Amino acid sequence: MALSDDLRDLYQQVILDHSRSPRNHGRLEGEGCLHVHGDNPTCGDEIDVWVKIGPEGQVEDIKFEGQGCAISQASASMMTVKMKGADAARLRTLMQDFRAVVTGEGQVQDEDALGELTLLEGVQKFPQRVKCATLAWRAVEQALQQSQSGGHA
């Protein structure tokens, strides 16, 4: 039986690999660590992100745990790889560019920085899966807001 190109685009090998063997999987503990839980109540995807933001707003470390579809878990894994070590400006660009990639709206400013995250472009053809792809990212946004308002979860 032939599989559609859209499906193969959605589930590229790199994406399946990240979902099977997630990078930066686990928790962070210690001073200055932020923890945010995110979920998609309608589909049951869940994610916990731990992030340590340095004094200049750079991501010193980031880890996640979660359960859910391949898209949500792969996106989280690929996100942590790209975010680890990123300074505040790069982090902002990364987040804006990723949103542009999965929604097809807006301009990507730095495609090289996104790297394999651009593979999640296939989500555009499956609008209901955008919220899966962005789950971990929304959790990080929330963590950054907490960090800026000085509150620790």
Place this chain on the structure above:
Amino acid sequence: MPDLSHLRADFPILHQQVGEHPLIYFDSAASSQKPRQVIDALVHYYERDNANVHRGLHELSNRSTANFENVRARVARFIGAAQAEEIIFTRGTTEGINLVAHAWTSQFLQKDDIVIVTGMEHHSNLVPWQLATQRCGAVLKHVPILDDGTLDLEELEHLLTNGPVKLLACVHISNSLGTVNPVRDICARASALGITTLVDGAQAVGHVPVNVQDIGADFYVFSGHKMCAPTGIGVLYGRLDLLSQLPPWHGGGEMIESVTLEQSTYKAAPARFEAGTPDIAGVIGLGAAIDYLEGVGLENIQAHGRELTAYAVAKLVELPGLRLLGPPPPADRASLAAFTLACAHTHDLVEFANTQGLALRGGHHCTQPLMKRFKAPGTSRASFYLYNTQAEVDRMIDILRQAISFFS
């Protein structure tokens, strides 16, 4: 298995392609498809008979009213109610339960009283009871579910006989597990203890023969759209002596006897509970659906569903990494099979299936506590109805095998 494959010709929607593949519709537990006979009845109603009911003296209104009330009597016979006045038309199962959770509880439920539900209820038979018990300070308890997907009947007995239990709300057939609950025994026991019973028959009516007097439920609720009728129409059955004691729920036209600027008096059931212009076309469609299903025969539909499901379950459990929820064979199971795959989350699987023309349902099926109970983030569910075939099940198994190799 009764051969019902000729019925597929009655369902226009089934004869279409999804992309390059023929549609396989295995999501009837969410909503069934409609036969030509029901669609024609709606068209006929709007082309020939449309007028408001109960308030005109002209020909069309008379005709519309007669057809509308004929369906009420038709529904009463279909589910074995003692009289047509016990049939209240609602928007669906959810509204029927909310009606009872308001009208009945305002009359009969007090602080510290107990309402019992089960751990396998659809949110629609859980949340209204959470709201109702919270409103009046009553206590909500639940019957646990055993590992085989059946109710813990020993614990149910314990719950029923401890404290001021006033109402038991229980699903007839689980939409997530396929479990067929022994509602007749449960209602008999509860009634003997003076406890009011409500049975959620959303997955039962139109799939198996249902007789509310035989079951012995005080209230029984179901939806039209899961039994070949349109969306937006449902039924609340209530024992007439009980309905007669309930205050109105919604106020408005049609439910009153006389109105002054200060106060009103209300009609008896069922009109008391049907404020406003009802879904007349929906009722007409429901009548046509009952005619259709009785023409096929509920015993035939039940036998077909049972055997098709057994056929599917036997093949599903052979797939690597597949975990079936609900009663293992050969236990009685309704026309659905819910499962998880070790290699793929339900949304990945359902997405994959969709590209092959197969409509499965993925998620928590509005039973989040049950998903938690079985430690499943969600399940994939194949649900069948009279128009589904063994060939479609075979094709589903092929697609699942393909998905397993894709995601592994």
